[in-house]
Each structure stands twice: as structure tokens, then as C-alpha cells.
Amino acid sequence: MTGAMVAARRLLGFWPAVTAAMLIVTAALLLLPVVNIVGLSFSGEEDTAGVLRNYQMFFSEPYYYRTLINSFIVSISATVLALLVGVPAAYFTSRFHIWMRSLIRAAVVLIFVSPPFIGSYSWIILLGRNGLVTTTLADYGISLPSIYGAQGIIFVFTLHYFPFVFLLVSSGLKSIDQSIEDAARNLGSSEFATFRKVIAPLLAPSISTGALLVFIACFTDLGTPIILGERFRVLPVLIYGEFVNDFGGRPVLASTLSVLLLLITTAALLLQRWYASRNAFGTAAVRPLTLQEQPFKKRLLAALFVYTLVGVALLPLVNIIVSSFLKANGPVLLAEFTLDNYQRILGTIGRPLWNTIFFTTTATLLCAVFGTMIGYIIVRRPGRISSFLDTIIMFSFAVPGIVLGVGLVVTYHHPPFAMTGTALILILAYFIRRLPFSVRSSVGMLQQLSRDTEEASVNLGAGPAMTFIKITVPLLSVAILSGVLLTWSNTIRELSATLILQSGRTVTVSLEIFNEVVNGNFGVASALGTVLILLTFLPLSVLFTAMGKREDALV
Amino acid sequence: MTTAVSINKVTKRFDATTAVDDVTIDIARGEFFTLLGSSGCGKTTLLRIIAGFLRQTSGTIRFDDKPIDDVPAHRRNTGMVFQNYAIFPHLSVFDNIAYGLRARGCARAEIDTRVGQMLELIQLAALKNRRPRELSGGQQQRVVLARAMVIQPDVLLMDEPLSNLDTAMRVHLRAEIRALQRQVGITTIYVTHDQEEALLMSDRVAVMSHGRVKQIATPLEIYNTPETRFVAGFVGECNMLPGKVVELADQTATVALGEGGRLAVQGVSGVVQGQARTVAFRPQDAELQPVPDDDTRGLCGRLVDIQFLGGTVRFVVDIGAGAIVHVAAQRRTGAAIPVLGGRYRLDIPPHAVRLFEPAPA
Numbered sequence: 001m002t003g004a005m006v007a008a009r010r011l012l013g014f015w016p017a018v019t020a021a022m023l024i025v026t027a028a029l030l031l032l033p034v035v036n037i038v039g040l041s042f043s044g045e046e047d048t049a050g051v052l053r054n055y056q057m058f059f060s061e062p063y064y065y066r067t068l069i070n071s072f073i074v075s076i077s078a079t080v081l082a083l084l085v086g087v088p089a090a091y092f093t094s095r096f097h098i099w100m101r102s103l104i105r106a107a108v109v110l111i112f113v114s115p116p117f118i119g120s121y122s123w124i125i126l127l128g129r130n131g132l133v134t135t136t137l138a139d140y141g142i143s144l145p146s147i148y149g150a151q152g153i154i155f156v157f158t159l160h161y162f163p164f165v166f167l168l169v170s171s172g173l174k175s176i177d178q179s180i181e182d183a184a185r186n187l188g189s190s191e192f193a194t195f196r197k198v199i200a201p202l203l204a205p206s207i208s209t210g211a212l213l214v215f216i217a218c219f220t221d222l223g224t225p226i227i228l229g230e231r232f233r234v235l236p237v238l239i240y241g242e243f244v245n246d247f248g249g250r251p252v253l254a255s256t257l258s259v260l261l262l263l264i265t266t267a268a269l270l271l272q273r274w275y276a277s278r279n280a281f282g283t284a285a286v287r288p289l290t291l292q293e294q295p296f297k298k299r300l301l302a303a304l305f306v307y308t309l310v311g312v313a314l315l316p317l318v319n320i321i322v323s324s325f326l327k328a329n330g331p332v333l334l335a336e337f338t339l340d341n342y343q344r345i346l347g348t349i350g351r352p353l354w355n356t357i358f359f360t361t362t363a364t365l366l367c368a369v370f371g372t373m374i375g376y377i378i379v380r381r382p383g384r385i386s387s388f389l390d391t392i393i394m395f396s397f398a399v400p401g402i403v404l405g406v407g408l409v410v411t412y413h414h415p416p417f418a419m420t421g422t423a424l425i426l427i428l429a430y431f432i433r434r435l436p437f438s439v440r441s442s443v444g445m446l447q448q449l450s451r452d453t454e455e456a457s458v459n460l461g462a463g464p465a466m467t468f469i470k471i472t473v474p475l476l477s478v479a480i481l482s483g484v485l486l487t488w489s490n491t492i493r494e495l496s497a498t499l500i501l502q503s504g505r506t507v508t509v510s511l512e513i514f515n516e517v518v519n520g521n522f523g524v525a526s527a528l529g530t531v532l533i534l535l536t537f538l539p540l541s542v543l544f545t546a547m548g549k550r551e552d553a554l555v
Numbered sequence: 556m557t558t559a560v561s562i563n564k565v566t567k568r569f570d571a572t573t574a575v576d577d578v579t580i581d582i583a584r585g586e587f588f589t590l591l592g593s594s595g596c597g598k599t600t601l602l603r604i605i606a607g608f609l610r611q612t613s614g615t616i617r618f619d620d621k622p623i624d625d626v627p628a629h630r631r632n633t634g635m636v637f638q639n640y641a642i643f644p645h646l647s648v649f650d651n652i653a654y655g656l657r658a659r660g661c662a663r664a665e666i667d668t669r670v671g672q673m674l675e676l677i678q679l680a681a682l683k684n685r686r687p688r689e690l691s692g693g694q695q696q697r698v699v700l701a702r703a704m705v706i707q708p709d710v711l712l713m714d715e716p717l718s719n720l721d722t723a724m725r726v727h728l729r730a731e732i733r734a735l736q737r738q739v740g741i742t743t744i745y746v747t748h749d750q751e752e753a754l755l756m757s758d759r760v761a762v763m764s765h766g767r768v769k770q771i772a773t774p775l776e777i778y779n780t781p782e783t784r785f786v787a788g789f790v791g792e793c794n795m796l797p798g799k800v801v802e803l804a805d806q807t808a809t810v811a812l813g814e815g816g817r818l819a820v821q822g823v824s825g826v827v828q829g830q831a832r833t834v835a836f837r838p839q840d841a842e843l844q845p846v847p848d849d850d851t852r853g854l855c856g857r858l859v860d861i862q863f864l865g866g867t868v869r870f871v872v873d874i875g876a877g878a879i880v881h882v883a884a885q886r887r888t889g890a891a892i893p894v895l896g897g898r899y900r901l902d903i904p905p906h907a908v909r910l911f912e913p914a915p916a
Contacts, residue, residue, distance in 0.1 A: 453641045
């Protein structure tokens with residue numbers, strides 16, 4: 001065999017070919033759209049004003065730059081509040097003898113996976129101008145602060161996104177050894193001082209990751225601010241408005257805004273990774289922190305705090321399910337039991353339901369196949385290309401759904417790749433957005449698996465492709481399945497990218513809910529919302545009961 | 556003898572470190588060949604190069620005179636047994652053993668026959684439908700051995716296959732592996748850090764250190780006539796004392812040790828009078844003779860410790876200047892036991908003493 005033949009075979013081998021395919025796919029679906037919106041943001045109709053004219057306009061018009069400030073206000077406030085309630089709630093639930101602890105964890109998961117925009121309109125039903133609670137309290141002469149505008153968005157964001165903090169801190173606490181706390185107490189620290197000086201610093205990576213996830217989620221959320229914002233506009237709402245406005249949309253301005261959004265989420269991601277790496281101690285608990293014996297009064301207060309938080313956060317979900325069975329007159333619900341809402345959706349839900357299940361399932365399967373292969377490349381074939389792939393996957397965390405939507409439209413609306421308005425572009429958007437879930441679950445499992453089993457297969461004469469299919473995939477089956485269930489639950493409620501990429505034919509359940517809410521048909525929206533909550537929660541109940549996964553698998 | 560595996564000047568470098576350094580070994584067909592060395596000596600790296608999991612920096616490997624350097628791992632036809640079994644956990648015992656035959660596209664009938672024979676050979680026919688997790692460690696190891704042998708590999712590669720087993724199972728399996736290997740007549744390269752295993756099982760042993768081969772010989776030669784100070788110290792126990800050649804006649808030298816002691820050494824070559832050398836002898840080659848205080852002929856010292864180990868007794872003798880010598884003796888019932896604190900002469904036959912280069916400063 002000549003040297004050239006050997007070199008050629010190395011390039012054409014199974015894994016080099018797969019690696020190239022993965023690079024092409026991620027580049028086409030993620031990097032190219034991002035590059036294109038960056039390019040568009042520097043362009044203009046006439047070349048007189050320089051490349052920064054779009055940005056200059058943004059920062060000189062209060063109408064525009066005010067949204068950026070608003071975005072920061074709601075996101076930072078919600079992040080701080082989520083930390084303030086999430087950290088103690090996680091600590092109390094993990095460390096104190098609180099009654100019904102497993103129920104609390106289940107409720108947190110339910111809050112976490114419920115579609116955020118459902119929460120917002122549910123709060124309107126409760127606390128809106130004609131809301132149930134508002135009118136009841138008004139009878140007693142009590143008036144509540146408005147659910148609309150900044151404070152309403154912050155309120156809903158906090159309640160919906162604190163589970164990020166709760167789940168991460170809970171799992172962080174499990175990695176701290178009991179002896180560390182015992183040592184601090186033994187050396188004379190009080191309980192609170194021990195938490196502040198020893199436990200909290202060890203939790204820094206978990207807390208900062210939680211904060212980052214809350215911040216990015218709030219900063220990029222589109223549904224909630226549209227529903228609750230009224231005249232208070234945030235950056236994603238502006239992008240959406242500019243992109244799909246009645247006069248044909250302005251992709252250049254929308255791209256400029258998208259780049260700003262992306263810059264901020266990327267900066268937040270990098271800042272958090274830098275912070276977490278500086279504060280990571282790599283502790284592994286031989287004997288994790290145990291439950292503390294607390295005096296009854298303390299235990300009661302802690303329990304009340306956790307119950308109130310979880311109860312309030314769960315309220316919109318309960319409300320949706322209850323109100324789906326109530327007679328509705330536009331946005332006003334009457335206290336009268338009926339199945340009308342379900343009858344009304346029966347005729348129209350067919351297409352959106354089929355679309356939702358079809359898009360989600362296809363995207364999830366793509367994620368499973370590609371994610372497992374990418375995970376394999378990252379763990380088993382380290383090198384420059386593999387770490388580049390790893391970076392792309394990490395970067396996709398930072399690309400908001402709305403930005404991806406805009407990017408895909410500006411990239412793929414010309415022939416021969418005209419895909420806007422098709423089912424394919426939605427499937428691809430879901431796929432690239434949720435790919436990190438399956439990559440991460442494969443990577444996590446592969447890192448624990450010794451190479452020997454795969455090498456034994458190669459040694460016995462199976463080539464790389466055969467070894468991957470017959471050995472690696474079966475060994476990873478549990479991780480692949482849990483990745484699939486997580487991806488499915490997270491994809492089925494997608495709204496931001498869907499809003500940008502949809503056409504009449506590709507309407508989904510979450511989009512249908514959104515439209516009904518915007519049109520004020522709260523009864524129908526609740527019936528659809530109940531269906532969506534069921535679809536989201538079913539795979540997760542399989543994950544947690546049949547597969548014995550813990551809640552922190554979600555984050 | 557026909558050469559089955561020929562390793563020619565193989566070197567493997569990882570960045571700054573050289574894991575395998577210019578190794579040349581020829582292994583005969585049917586031979587049980589062992590690479591012996593402590594962890595990090597390069598023995599596993601060399602094995603993985605032979606299997607094709609690593610590519611050597613330079614040098615050539617041939618199977619039956621055919622270079623295999625450009626043959627990918629899955630086409631090399633080697634059968635490897637891994638330290639932690641690497642059994643396929645999702646496949647039954649039968650499917651584990653059949654895996655390599657299926658990868659080669661063998662017909663179903665042939666697979667059934669050959670796997671059946673192997674199951675008989677390893678006496679696990681009754682368990683052929685079991686899953687690996689239902690097997691003991693020893694049974695799993697027999698399955699992966701059968702899995703590696705059933706493909707009739709050009710060479711069987713074993714990477715510390717017994718180190719994860721408990722002592723009793725290890726002793727049992729090493730005899731079984733050796734018996735199987737003789738029965739099938741398969742060329743075998745066995746990697747271990749356990750010298751007892753190496754001496755017991757091998758036709759020949761290569762002692763490795765820092766990526767280099769220090770000596771290749773039969774177990775008996777390795778033990779009786781180690782060529783270097785390292786091999787003498789690594790394989791079996793050895794007393795090593797600094798000395799100086801004071802007399803030289805024919806092939807017999809007299810070496811002066813520390814406090815005036817002297818030892819005769821037979822069969823020396825390449826030694827010059829006045830040269831500093833290390834004197835080495837095995838503990839069981841010395842015998843203790845009681846001597847009066849004024850007798851200073853030969854090598855004398857005071858008995859400072861007696862260690863009773865059941866069948867053997869070990870004596871620790873202080874020969875002065877801080878030098879300690881260990882002596883091992885079989886304890887026969889009723890035999891006189893030397894007295895602690897007494898003065899003894901170490902009687903060592905001159906042919907049991909070897910000279911090596913002096914210890915590095």
C-alpha cells in the first residue's frame with residue numbers, strides 16, 4: 001500500500017467523513033445564519049453612511065435603545081429575584097425536614113417545563129384588569145399592582161425561571177461532603193455563617209450557572225413580554241415587530257437588533273464560564289450533605305416559604321387546567337362548568353397537533369442521531385476539529401430562538417434553498433436549537449465509559465462504523481433515550497423561533513395558543529394549553545419514573 | 556523457529572516523553588512471550604501499537620514477515636484481552652464470543668460450531684445464554700479469552716488480564732490460560748507487572764524499563780543470570796552491595812566489601828582489577844555459619860533480626876558500615892535456629908554471585 005493511499009483512506013474513513021458532515025450541518029444551520037445577520041447588520045440601502053449606520057440609528061433613537069434598557073431591567077431584576085427565592089428554597093428543601101419534599105421537587109419540574117407564555121396569560125386571567133383575584137379583592141377595596149408592564153413581566157419571569165436556580169443548587173448541594181460542613185461547625189461557625197462562608201462559595205458554579213440560564217431565558221423570551229408588555233417593549237419584541245410588521249418587515253434592522261441580542265447573551269455566557277472556572281473546586285462528595293435536625297418553628301417557617309413560592313408559581317398551571325373547563329366570554333371566564341372549549345378545539349386542533357408532534361419528533365430523532373455522533377467525536381476523537389465542534393455546540397446555547405429564526409429566514413429565502421414557511425425549516429430550527437441536549441447526555445455517559453469495550457470490538461474485526469452501531473450505541477442507549485425525552489419536552493413548547501419561521505401551513509399548538517391569547521379567546525387557549533402541558537409532561541414522567549432520573553437532569 | 560511477530564526498532568513518542576524506545580523483539584510461532592515491567596514502562600503502549608490502536612513514531616512491525624503498520628486495527632487479526640475484561644455488557648456469552656466471527660462474515664453454521672467448541676474449551680457451555688452481569692469476574696475473563704481466541708488470531712494480546720481478580724482466582728486462571736494457550740498453540744504476547752506471573756507462564760520474558768527492553772530471555776535465565784543491575788533487582792529479591800575488585804584470576808574475582816569483608820565471584824568477564832562494582836546475590840543462596848569474633852575471613856556480620864514467615868525464615872545480617880544483607884532459609888522442623896545478636900559468616904557459592912555496574916551516585 002502506498003503512502004498516498006494510506007493518507008487518502010485516513011481522510012475518507014468513517015469518522016473523518018462523519019466529522020465533516022457534522023461540521024457542514026452545524027455551520028449551515030448555525031454559523032451561516034449568524035454570519036448572515038451580522039453581515040446584514042453592517043449593510044444599508046445606500047453606501048453613504050458607513051457600516052455602522054444601523055447601530056448608530058439604534059443608539060440615537062430612544063424608541064429603539066429604550067428596549068435594550070428595558071430588557072436589561074426585567075432580566076436583571078428577574079435574575080436577582082430568582083436567586084433570592086431559588087437558593088433558599090433549594091437549600092431548605094435539600095437540607096431541612098420539610099413535609100412532602102418529593103412533591104415539591106415534582107412541582108418545581110412541572111413549573112420548569114410548562115410553556116412560559118401560558119403562565120403569562122394565565123396570570124392575566126387571575127390578576128388582569130378583569131382578573132379573578134383583581135375583581136374579588138376590589139370588592140374588599142384592595143387594589144393590587146398591575147400585572148402589565150415591567151413589574152408584571154418581572155413577576156412572571158421570576159416565578160417561571162427560578163426552577164433553574166432551584167435545580168442547579170439542589171444538585172450542587174449533593175456534591176458537597178458532609179464533613180466540610182461538620183468541620184466548619186466544629187471550628188465554631190454558626191449555621192448561617194457556615195452557609196455564607198463555606199457552603200455558598202462551594203455552590204458558586206451552580207449559582208452562577210443558574211443565574212446565567214435565568215438571565216438568558218428572560219433576555220430572549222418573546223411570548224411573555226408580547227402578552228404582558230403592552231407599551232413596555234423589550235428587545236425581542238422589537239425584533240419580532242420589525243421582522244414581521246405589516247409593511248413587509250425590515251430584515252436589516254431586525255438583523256441589527258438580533259446581533260445586539262446575540263452579543264449580550266454570548267457575553268453573559270462567556271462571563272459565567274470564566275467566573276465558574278475560577279470558582280470551581282471540583283469537589284466530589286463521599287457522603288453528601290445530610291438533612292439537618294431543626295427546631296419545629298424553623299422547620300415550619302422554611303416549609304411555609306417553600307410552599308408559598310411553589311404554590312404561587314404553580315397557580316397559573318392549575319388555573320389553565322381549571323379554566324379550560326369553564327365557560328368563557330372572550331377573555332372573561334364564568335364560573336360554569338363546560339366542555340365547550342374542548343369541543344371548539346376538536347375541529348381545529350388536528351393540523352397544529354399533527355404539526356407539533358411531527359416537527360418535534362423529527363427534530364428529536366435528528367438530535368439523537370447527530371447529537372450522539374457529535375458527542376462521540378468530542379469525547380473519543382479529541383483534537384482541534386473536535387474542540388471546534390464542541391465550541392459550536394456551546395455557542396448554540398447562546399443563540400436565542402428569535403435570532404436563529406431571523407438568521408434562518410435571511411439565509412434560506414432565496415432559491416435554490418428557499419425554505420421559509422416550510423415544515424423543513426422549522427424542523428431544522430428545532431433540531432439545531434436542541435442539539436446540545438443530546439450532545440451533552442452522550443458526552444456525559446461516554447466520559448464514564450472505558451474505551452476498552454469499543455477497542456475490543458475493533459480488535460475483533462469490526463470497523464469504526466460497525467463498532468459505533470453495534471457497541472457504542474447500545475452502551476449509550478440509556479443516555480440517548482433520556483436525551484430524546486428531554487429534547488422532546490423542550491421542543492414541543494418552542495415559540496420564539498416558531499413565531500418567526502411559521503406560515504399558515506406550519507402552525508403549531510404553542511402558536512395556536514399564542515394566537516388565541518392575542519385574540520382574547522382565553523377559554524380555547526386554556527384547553528389548548530392543557531393539551532400542551534400534557535404533551536410536555538408525559539415524556540418527563542417516563543424519564544423520572546421508569547428511568548429513575550433525577551430532576552437535575554433537566555438543566 | 557519461525558517468526559510470527561517481528562518488532563523492529565519501534566519507538567513511540569508522546570510530545571516530550573518517549574514511551575517506547577527503540578524496541579526490537581522477535582517472537583516465535585506458538586510462543587508465550589511476556590512483557591514485564593512496572594507501570595509506565597511502555598509495555599502496554601507497545602501492546603497497543605501491535606494491536607493497531609496507536610501508531611508508532613518509527614520502526615516496523617511484521618506478522619509472518621508482512622509489515623502491518625498501515626493495516627487498521629480492525630483488519631490486523633489480533634485477539635486482545637483487556638485488563639478490565641471489556642466484555643460487551645449488552646450481549647450474551649454466546650454473542651460475545653461470536654462477535655468477531657460475525658464481523659468477519661462467517662456463516663451461521665460455522666459460527667455455531669466454532670463458538671460451541673470454544674464454550675466447551677472454557678467450560679462455560681451451560682452459561683452461553685447468560686448476560687455478562689450474571690457472571691463472576693473469572694467467568695467473564697474466560698469469555699473474553701474465548702472471544703479473542705475463536706477468531707484464530709495471528710497473535711493473542713493480553714493486557715494484564717488477571718490484575719482485577721482476587722488472588723485465588725488469579726492463581727487458578729493463570730494456570731488455565733497457560734494450558735489453553737499450549738493446547739491451541741497460539742502465539743501470545745502477555746503484558747504484566749507481576750513477576751511471578753511472568754516467570755510461571757512464559758516461554759520468554761522481556762523485562763522493560765523506561766520504554767527500553769533490558770533483557771530478553773527464558774524465565775530461568777532472567778532469574779539466574781540477569782544481565783543488568785535493574786533486571787537483578789526487578790525480578791526476584793537480590794542483595795546488592797557496593798564493592799571493589801581486588802583480585803582477578805581466570806574467571807574468578809575477589810571483591811572487597813565495606814568493612815573488610817570479601818566475596819569470591821565465579822564466571823566474571825570484562826572486569827578490571829581495582830574497578831568499583833556492585834555485588835549481587837539472592838537471599839536463598841547464602842547460608843549462615845556461626846563464627847567467633849576474631850574470625851574475619853569471607854563476609855561476616857551480626858544477626859540483627861529474624862523474620863519467621865512459616866515455611867521460610869529470613870535473617871537480617873548487619874555486615875557493618877550500615878550495610879544490611881537478607882538471607883532466606885527453608886525452615887525444617889527441628890533444625891537449629893541461629894541466635895539473635897550472634898556473629899555469622901555468609902557462605903555464598905562463588906557461581907551464585909554476580910557483578911554489575913556500580914549504583915549511580
